[in-house]
Amino acid sequence: MPVRVKHKFHPLPTVRDLIKMYKIRAEKQLAQNFLLCTKTNRRIVNAAGKIKNNYIFEVGPGPGGITRAILEKNVIGLTVVEKDKRFLPGLELIKDTAKHTEMEIFIGDILSFNMNQRFPDELKEQWEDGLPKIKILGNLPFNISTGLILKWLEDISNQNGAWSYGRVPLTLTFQKEVAQRLAAPINSKFRSRLSVMSQYLCDVNHVYNIPAEKFRPKPEVDAGVVNFVPKVEPLIKQPYPLVEKVVRHVFHYRQKRCQKSISTLFPPDQTVEYTQEMIRAAEIDDRARPFQLAIEQYAQLCEKYSEICQHDPLLRDYDYRSPSSAAMRREFRHRKREEMLGVRDEQASTQEQHL
Numbered sequence: 365m366p367v368r369v370k371h372k373f374h375p376l377p378t379v380r381d382l383i384k385m386y387k388i389r390a391e392k393q394l395a396q397n398f399l400l401c402t403k404t405n406r407r408i409v410n411a412a413g414k415i416k417n418n419y420i421f422e423v424g425p426g427p428g429g430i431t432r433a434i435l436e437k438n439v440i441g442l443t444v445v446e447k448d449k450r451f452l453p454g455l456e457l458i459k460d461t462a463k464h465t466e467m468e469i470f471i472g473d474i475l476s477f478n479m480n481q482r483f484p485d486e487l488k489e490q491w492e493d494g495l496p497k498i499k500i501l502g503n504l505p506f507n508i509s510t511g512l513i514l515k516w517l518e519d520i521s522n523q524n525g526a527w528s529y530g531r532v533p534l535t536l537t538f539q540k541e542v543a544q545r546l547a548a549p550i551n552s553k554f555r556s557r558l559s560v561m562s563q564y565l566c567d568v569n570h571v572y573n574i575p576a577e578k579f580r581p582k583p584e585v586d587a588g589v590v591n592f593v594p595k596v597e598p599l600i601k602q603p604y605p606l607v608e609k610v611v612r613h614v615f616h617y618r619q620k621r622c623q624k625s626i627s628t629l630f631p632p633d634q635t636v637e638y639t640q641e642m643i644r645a646a647e648i649d650d651r652a653r654p655f656q657l658a659i660e661q662y663a664q665l666c667e668k669y670s671e672i673c674q675h676d677p678l679l680r681d682y683d684y685r686s687p688s689s690a691a692m693r694r695e696f697r698h699r700k701r702e703e704m705l706g707v708r709d710e711q712a713s714t715q716e717q718h719l
């Protein structure tokens with residue numbers, strides 16, 4: 365349906381006016397918290413570094429505050445992907461004012477958006493060369509931000525999608541605590557699965573925080589802006605799904621000794637032997653907790669796990685939480701109990717014979 369634009373706002377309505385003009389109410393299920401202040405939007409764009417003559421990909425432009433700040437920088441191209449079609453007319457207005465920039469608007473879900481062939485071929489760089497003139501930016505919807513960054517980290521590890529163009533950096537907002545976890549160093553109280561997964565593939569920098577008051581409507585927590593620059597050489601060389609499995613299991617009991625969580629990778633009858641092998645390979649101290657391990661130790665754990673799985677391929681599909689594994693554990697405990705009772709009976713009958 366064609367959109368009637370009231371031209372009392374000239375030349376381009378402010379973000380606030382656009383929201384009023386199209387009577388847009390924030391949708392909670394799309395995690396819509398808008399940034400209406402020009403200074404705040406420019407600061408996010410500045411956090412991405414020099415973007416003049418770059419091609420930018422923006423996630424969730426909404427009413428277009430960050431989009432405008434990007435366009436001020438004379439970028440050569442801009443693709444935006446927004447799920448909520450109510451923003452299309454406003455984004456079209458912004459596009460009309462973008463004289464020097466090729467802008468494309470997609471209404472769709474970023475989680476299934478294909479970034480292969482999204483950018484001009486001439487921007488491609490070899491992975492080990494400098495960074496390509498492409499950047500990904502966005503004030504992410506909080507409800508998908510963790511899933512999205514994990515998906516993109518997998519693409520980075522496979523040099524797929526946007527990363528088939530080289531080491532494309534990202535500047536994204538997260539809930540402050542997620543930002544702290546992404547960038548947390550070893551021993552930090554925020555060190556988690558996300559820290560290891562992001563830092564083995566990227567240089568991660570939690571640049572600054574945006575107070576909740578800056579958003580409309582105000583979210584419950586502050587936000588953090590995080591920069592990611594893919595590393596030339598990942599610190600862990602194993603395939604992403606294997607790394608993800610090992611790191612997820614090791615952080616299963618964050619506050620307990622690593623031994624306990626590493627053991628969840630193996631069926632009960634092989635636990636002791638393989639857990640010990642893993643711990644020896646990564647030179648893990650007996651008392652160490654998952655957040656006290658260096659990424660190099662996670663790398664050694666992954667190497668050892670891969671080696672064990674090559675030797676025993678069925679282990680690859682072993683899942684601690686699946687019903688069949690739970691049944692296996694129950695059966696194992698039962699057998700052990702029976703064995704112990706058997707030993708006790710034997711001891712008792714030997715004692716009787718001696719009497």
Ligand SMILES: C[S@@+](CC[C@H](N)C(=O)[O-])C[C@H]1O[C@@H](n2cnc3c(N)ncnc32)[C@H](O)[C@@H]1O
Nearest residue numbers: 397398399424425426446447448473474503505
């Ligand atoms: C936190 S708001 C940011 C809006 C705007 N960039 C700003 O800073 O004011 C997140 C935006 O992402 C959009 N969004 C939510 N889920 C999405 C998805 N799966 N794919 C693409 N956009 C999505 C929302 O509609 C919303 O416009």
